[in-house]
Amino acid sequence: MKALMQTAYGEPSQVLKVLTVPLPAFDESSDELLLSVKAVSVNPLDYLLVRGALKFVWAEQMPTGVGVDLSAVVVKAGKRSGYKEGDEVIGCMAMQARGSIAEYCVISAQYTALKPKSLSHEEASCLPVVGLTAIEAFRRHAGPKDTAFIPAGLGGVGQIALQLAKPYAGFKHTLTTVSTSKVEVLKQHIRDVDVVIDYKKVDPATAIPAGSCDFVLEQFGKAPSYVRYMRKPARGSTGGKPSIISIATPPNAEKAAQGWGVSLGFHIRVLLNLWDAWTRFWIPGWIHYDSFFAVANSEDLKALADLADQGKLKPVIDKVFPMDQAVEALALAESKPAGKVVIRISD
Template identity: 30%
Template sequence: MKAIGFKESLPITEENSFIEFETEIPMPSEYDLLVKISAISVNPVDYKIRESAAKDTVLETPKVIGWDAVGVVEAVGDKTSKFKVGDEVFYAGDLTKSGSNAEYQLIDERIVGRKPKNLSIAESAAMPLTGLTAYESLFERVKINPEKDKGKTVLFLAGAGGVGSIAIQLAKKIGNLTVIATASRPDSIQWCKDMGADFVVNHHNLKEELEKIGHSQVNYIMDFVDLEGYWETMAEIIKPQGHIVSITASSKPLNLNILKSKSVTFYWELMYTRSMFATDDMERQHQILNHISDLLDDGTLKSTLTTTLKGFTAENLKEAHRMQESGKTIGKTVIQY
């Protein structure tokens, strides 16, 4: 089968930043599904791992990354029970396994959902990783209760990005929250409004912008862009007994003491935790993806796809990474095979 990977962590402008190569089609065992991939999407985690996984070294075998895919089940392992050959599926993968930048992939069925029936292949490929991340942030970490928490305020930092785009929808449509998103360009501001944000504020003057809209403090903050850069500001604008969730990293230790007087709770969210550690509730991602699929099919949620590149080639993968590295993408970029 054809796969695309890298042997060195090179700038995306370099010819060998991605290389096409042939390798064996893997065989499924136990809970594995062998999926023939139809489309993939690219997320910030892709380029971050490409930049670091083979730094100052040259790998003998190309590393295949990629953590969003839609495809058709071609074969199943001997312990599978959720899917059969011919089923259309979508999933966000496992950091510890070979990725989706290939024609075929093995994936544990416990982190796989059924592809939305009413969405195209490209529209579906845009949703797994960001959908899981946003859903887990809201309903697994903070445990938003749509009845008890109705009307409470949530601030999404980087509302127009992949995670922010679906988080806005989930918070508004399912969580019954008052949604505030950050954006600064006219196109990203409009995108956040289209996704359902009640307010869009400029992240460059966050405190002042929140005061202008009458929400100087908020119940929940979800950082999808720069934890370290916003840390002190978040401590100021979070309400007493509020909750902060972050999916980004910090290059230095965070001063948690600044949250103490308000009894603020801080959570990390990493969508890969369940698959990396084979947690007891690993199957929960299968359930969440099926729920998201239903919400997409009935029109409650809409796909955040904005760009589709046609053809599974190294050049298209490079282009998708270039777009992610620019920091200016809106919604999701998909490569359709």
């Protein structure tokens, strides 16, 4: 089979190649699925791993596969998987067992769900990583739900969070930011947004009143900079705290180990815990702050598929590439396009 393989750490254009490799091993007595991959969406995680962003956490044997998101068809189903041949599924591969940018892959059923019928394979492949992240971010907020500020409204997580903020999380109002060229694209595809700020023309700090937000999805590693937007609870209030939930600032060691699926060494644990403590130092106690790395699970994937089939969620795609242009797809994804970048593996 053909698969995009990473031969070393470095620039994607130099270390990624489409190679012919053997079919992955499959255990028919397990909960595994052998899948014929139809489409894969690209995430920041993909090119960060290629560059070696986490090589200090675990060492990888090269060559190794690339990609975690997928939409696919079941070729063989393990006896404990709960699926059958021909089922269409979406899934998110574990980071240390990744390799979805391939004609076939093997994945545990616990990281999959039935594909939403209303979406194409290209659209459905965009849901797993960013959708799991958005759902988990909302789940970590237990305070008021009047206004949610979700910057980067056409980013992978941003576009899904914007669509879920009202129907899934229960917020009344949503705010977002995009660059000039993306304003009309966002308004065309995600219509139920109350305020769209062109940050190239207007400073969000002047457009959004101080103390007006109950929830911020922080995506740039600058959590303390959002404190000014948060609505301080009235004295004696029992409605909970406003939340800054970060998907960019590393979480503490326990959450990082859970998200990465690895055991962390002593020095890395200390570093992550210090980083987390330093971030929290700059955030007042009346604000709930949290950061995390999403963990794949079938329940949340099923929830995303159901929301899509209810017409409440549809990924915005910037461009679809054939598999032999996978390297170009990663390059476009890294340039902050107006939507997700997808690689079509087969029809």
